[in-house]
Amino acid sequence: MFHCIRISPYFASRSDFDMAALKPFILSTLSVLSLTCVSNGWANENLVQTEGVSSGVLPTSTAERAINLDLGWDSKYVSQGRNNLEHGGIYWMNASVEYGNLTTYALVGRGDSQAYTEWNIGLEYALHFSEDVEAHVGYQRIEGYSNSRCQDNELFAELAYNAVTWLVPSASYVYSTEAAGYFIELSLHSYWQLSERFILAPYITQGLDFKYRTEDHNGRNHLQFGLEVNYDLADNMSLGGHISHSIAQADIEQEATANGDFSSQDQTYAGIHFNISF
Template sequence: MQTLLVCLSLQIFASVLASEFSIGFDNKYVTEGRDNLTDGGIYWLSATKDLSESYSVNVSVGDAASIDYQELLLTLEYANNAKNIDYYLAYTYIDFIVDDENDHELTAGVSTLVLTSLRPSIDYVYSQETNGSFIEFTLSNEIDINPRSNLSLYLGVAYDYGYASDLYDGYSHSMVGSALSYWVDDKLSLQGTVEYNIAGNDIKRTDDNKNQLWCGFRFIYRW
């Protein structure tokens, strides 16, 4: 019932206020190099409203396909650029619906475009619940295939400081992936992602966590 109410609220938000709506599925729920679910993938519904040129608000709901797990995320983001440097600051409230737990997270990131298509970026997140942080360094390259489609190739390395594991500080994992986007028209686009995560020593020491390969897709509608 809680999930149904959340989804209905999200649909109302999307139809009345949102400027972007997406629906998708990931065959695994992988974050910080770890699979967060004991079995199966996760469906996602997401709606974003641009409040101004710099501010936006997002509501996302995740519902696991094979187990009883739901997650609600509410995010307020500020994004801007200065002298060819893009940056953002965001606050996210996370509600773990089934467990009746929640978290407050602060995120920030910077990126810049070099050599025409290469984009190095740094992303940082702090969790109030764990009192820990997580940092990712990523290098991506976007390739325009034709006027309606492009391919983004990326690789990165991540470090955990009490965010995903309270027993270890340091190198978490490396990642390599690709995201293919295709615009059906000016409003509707399709996106597919494939990513491989190479586990560091802290992830490898647990029996159920290892290298992770996952893929996902999104239908994105903008108006």
Template sequence: MSSINMTFDFFLSNCSHGIRALSRTMATLMCLATSWSAFATAEYQPTAGFDVAWENNYITEGRDNLDHGGISWAVVNIEQNDLVVYAIVGRADQVNYVEWNLGLEYNLHLANNVDATVGYQRIEFYGDERGSDNEFFGALTVNGLTWFVPAINYTYATEAGGYFIELSLQSPWEINQHFTLTPYIVQGFDFQYSSEEHNGANHFQFGLEAEQKLNDSMALSAHISHSIAQGDIKQQASVDNIQGSLNQTYAGIHFELSF
């Protein structure tokens, strides 16, 4: 069922979500505006960003989170002295699903070529069922190497009571001063974050990202990615009696505006 030819019943079922989303949007924008005023009195002026994105499937941790269809995202963020406050809203284009992420993160410069990030986000999602979670996350990135940028990402979810680790390696290639191609690989490990019955290798993913800088404040990017299921996903599929391929291929586009 396409979003254009949705049934009237489907439209009604989403109206309440749309009203709540609009209220949350207004509250978020007011909050961010207040933060902007407070930040402006500091030594350095803050920077703000607005992003929109679309993916043909909603894939995280090697799993498709929707029965079918893709998802659109909108992001608002404000950064001041390495502190970032952000709000994210996502809406599925073919099923009844809305997700909100509200969070903050802080960037640490540990050494000349080593950066770290720590943060927290609150997740609320609405669909056939309503749910929420709290996530604490961190990342460590090594810059300055000739060909590669290695990184490790850690996420702990309070609702699941587990954590997820990703080891990644990317290699940005500047074709010219405006266009960059970045192949990457990711190895994910699940420890009761996505499933409770198995700890260890979850998925292996590789892909290619392309970014075109339109000017100093705007950029357009796209990616194509392929995820290969490993032990954690296979074990969960066996328990849920899921048949067929567990691998995922998906793509997306992303527009970024900063000011």
């Protein structure tokens, strides 16, 4: 996806603070996908976000089609607690088409200070188990280009329980065919609508690596926390951003030590994006 936490919400302005209205925003910020692909020692990961459709029971589908365009920039390219580029940040452009429960998307990232390009093309299906429990499953193809080329195929799944906006637990799972491993993220988000158009969302995420990034260690990878914001410029346009801090845990620290790097592996970064829907 993505989802290292980027906001890609479609949340039209509303005059009241109600759960049904917030669900599309919640699901979009919880859709954190990861990928892996190594090129010259710099991994190629990304998080892709797509919007969920709030509805009743599985497998309810809406008939309306929506097209979304998201433009963004991150000060660092961080995923699974690691900075994936040696220099600078990364620009993003994501285009997605939603029809009912199905979303198809194409995302491209380009380094702002070094030669690096990444493509993510995939599809995602929304599952509505109940009013408060929703999930996504999907597939994506990844192509990365730097001094050499890398590619991967990934299967992913996400689950969120959004009965109350002030505490939304979620879990995401991604399996890499290239690495033959998987990565799990367990998150808590708290959504606060401070005005008709402005939403504030602090979050915390625990990442667990199982042969996805490293083969020698399974378990705790990183602990990340941060703050996401979103402001509706119009009913179909929004401006969002985030600031995040990632604390390296055993998986990252052991990998760095094995590579002769004994410096701190913690990461702090921020990002901004603009979203429009048609």
